[in-house]
Amino acid sequence: MGDLEDLRTLVRAFIEERDWVRFHNAKDLSAAIAIEAAELQEVFLWKTREEADAAMRDPEARRRVEAEVADVMIFLLSLADRYGVDLAAAVERKVRENAGKYPADKVRGRAVKYTELKKE
Numbered sequence: 001m002g003d004l005e006d007l008r009t010l011v012r013a014f015i016e017e018r019d020w021v022r023f024h025n026a027k028d029l030s031a032a033i034a035i036e037a038a039e040l041q042e043v044f045l046w047k048t049r050e051e052a053d054a055a056m057r058d059p060e061a062r063r064r065v066e067a068e069v070a071d072v073m074i075f076l077l078s079l080a081d082r083y084g085v086d087l088a089a090a091v092e093r094k095v096r097e098n099a100g101k102y103p104a105d106k107v108r109g110r111a112v113k114y115t116e117l118k119k120e
């Protein structure tokens with residue numbers, strides 16, 4: 001398993017070898033990420049939470065999950081590569097922003113949106 005830069009290079013080479021860059025625009029790459037995320041959800045569709053957790057211990061279901069997670073990541077890397085998004089920097093910035101929105105002492109153990117916290 002390489003780091004993000006190695007993966008970005010791997011995905012770029014795959015795309016360029018097939019001359020698929022022409023199809024890669026912000027609209028379609030964004031849609032592809034959402035579609036692959038939906039395929040990930042499909043693995044667990046109509047299962048209870050317990051059944052979904054059990055599926056993660058089932059080798060075949062787990063392979064499907066890993067394949068869809070990879071598809072999401074591949075299109076995410078493609079979008080980032082095409083438009084020069086530094087994924088590591090974007091994630092670091094977003095986690096810092098979220099830390100400001102969700103102070104640990106206020107949200108520990110609670111699933112609450114930050115807009116609701118402002119009312120407290």
Ligand SMILES: [Mg+2]
Nearest residue numbers: 036039068071
């Ligand atoms: Mg897929």
